[in-house]
Amino acid sequence: xxxxxxxxxxxxxxxxxxxxxxxxxxxxxxxxxxxxxxxxxxxxxxxxxxxxxxxxxxxxxxxxxxxxxxxxxxxxxxxxxxxxxxxxxxxxxxxxxxxxxxxxxxxxxxxxxxxxxxxxxxxxxxxxxxxxxxxxxxxxxxxxxxxxxxxxxxxxxxxxxxxxxxxxxxxxxxxxxxxxxxxxxxxxxxxxxxxxxxxxxxxxxxxxxxxxxxxxxxxxxxxxxxxxxxxxxxxxxxxxxxxxxxxxxxxxxxxxxxxxxxxxxxxxxxxxxxxxxxxxxxxxxxxxxxxxxxxxxxxxxxxxxxxxxxxxxxxxxxxxxxxxxxxxxxxxxx
Ligand code: KG4
Ligand code: ZN
Numbered sequence: 001x002x003x004x005x006x007x008x009x010x011x012x013x014x015x016x017x018x019x020x021x022x023x024x025x026x027x028x029x030x031x032x033x034x035x036x037x038x039x040x041x042x043x044x045x046x047x048x049x050x051x052x053x054x055x056x057x058x059x060x061x062x063x064x065x066x067x068x069x070x071x072x073x074x075x076x077x078x079x080x081x082x083x084x085x086x087x088x089x090x091x092x093x094x095x096x097x098x099x100x101x102x103x104x105x106x107x108x109x110x111x112x113x114x115x116x117x118x119x120x121x122x123x124x125x126x127x128x129x130x131x132x133x134x135x136x137x138x139x140x141x142x143x144x145x146x147x148x149x150x151x152x153x154x155x156x157x158x159x160x161x162x163x164x165x166x167x168x169x170x171x172x173x174x175x176x177x178x179x180x181x182x183x184x185x186x187x188x189x190x191x192x193x194x195x196x197x198x199x200x201x202x203x204x205x206x207x208x209x210x211x212x213x214x215x216x217x218x219x220x221x222x223x224x225x226x227x228x229x230x231x232x233x234x235x236x237x238x239x240x241x242x243x244x245x246x247x248x249x250x251x252x253x254x255x256x257x258x259x260x261x262x263x264x265x266x267x268x269x270x271x272x273x274x275x276x277x278x279x280x281x282x283x284x285x286x287x288x289x290x291x292x293x294x295x296x297x298x299x300x301x302x303x304x305x306x307x308x309x310x311x312x313x314x315x316x317x318x319x320x321x322x323x324x325x326x327x328x329x330x331x332x333x334x
Contacts, residue, residue: 003078005079005312005316006021006029006070006077007311008077008099008102008308009081009306009309010098010099011083012059012082012098013086013091014046014087014141015036015037015046016036016303017033017055018031018304019032019033019059019063019065019304020032020305021077021308022305022308022312023070025309025316026125028305030065031066031304032062032069032304033302033303036051044181045171045181046088048088048089049090051088051090052088052091059098063102075106080103080106080108080109081110082110083112083113083118084113084114085115085331086114086115086143086331086333087142089328092329093328109315110324111321111322112326113311114332116145116334117155120147120149120155121307121310121313122268122295122309123266125295125306126299127266127293130291132149132150133148134149134264134265135147135149135260135262135266136148136267137253137266137268138269139165139167139271140271141167141168144161144167144213144215145161145334147334148256148260149266158211159210164215168215169245170183170184170271173187173219177238182270184271188274188275188276190235191241191242192275193239194234194235194240195239197240198237199232201222202218203247204244218245246277246281250277250280251284253267254284254285254290257285263291265291266293266294267293268294
């Protein structure tokens, strides 16, 4: 009997330190994650140097915890997969170097993973019945992109934000409402108690052709509104702002899915955890005959399970690996 193939996934591109172990291509046997959010909330955003140092401090313990969770030994690892971009260069260097050290020490192959592709693989971990081709919306703190996935490993950019990412706008509006970083989940809860029709915020780019997004103007509209109406209910501001974000994301994504003649729309990334977005996308998708799927909420925000899944696929199916000289690529695209 051959030994099972274990991939260790390492994610450290921003402020989550995460390690996962995968058996074969899809069977997750350990998934540990440590969020630095509390450390950075003091500064109102991620401080790269602080993030790098904290990744360094936490990684060895997370690797140990993952091995214990899976009930395996370090020597059982067959492949190391670590995020090499996009992200913050210091934090990327820590996870990448740590991963390369493990690969070198064990004498096993190493593969660098594109974090954005990782988000797409979160979908594969959760919904095995949805297979390419499909349209993907990657919506996170750093990215808002529509990608036509013709097969895993083959991506065609259909549209992207011309300024802020949706998550970035959510975090900034959250800050205006007095919520600490990251604000997405709290804005989600606040909006559930507010009236989404209370304020008529703009729906940026929703009438324009093409599939690009813009959220900077909407964020400024909220700022001006709050200056003019400082007593406005926070719940109503959150609900009305989110209604605009959700409306634009849903319309553009469904239009793109139809234009590219895809039957499935897959929504991934931190903002895909948003309850209002999940509800609206599914409702509007079914009206258009499009099946909209999301990973489970815990696999929407940054994690290493998706990195291990993408790495294992590239190695086991596409027969790829990287040399240990692979460096971090902060602006890597799909
Ligand atoms: O994918 P992710 O963890 O990191 C990046 O790759 O950027 O996404 C983080 C973003 C943050 O902007 C955070 O506020 C947002 O996802 N987020 C949410 C929710 N949970 C996290 N946004 C809206 N609703 C949520 N429930
Ligand atoms: Zn991410």
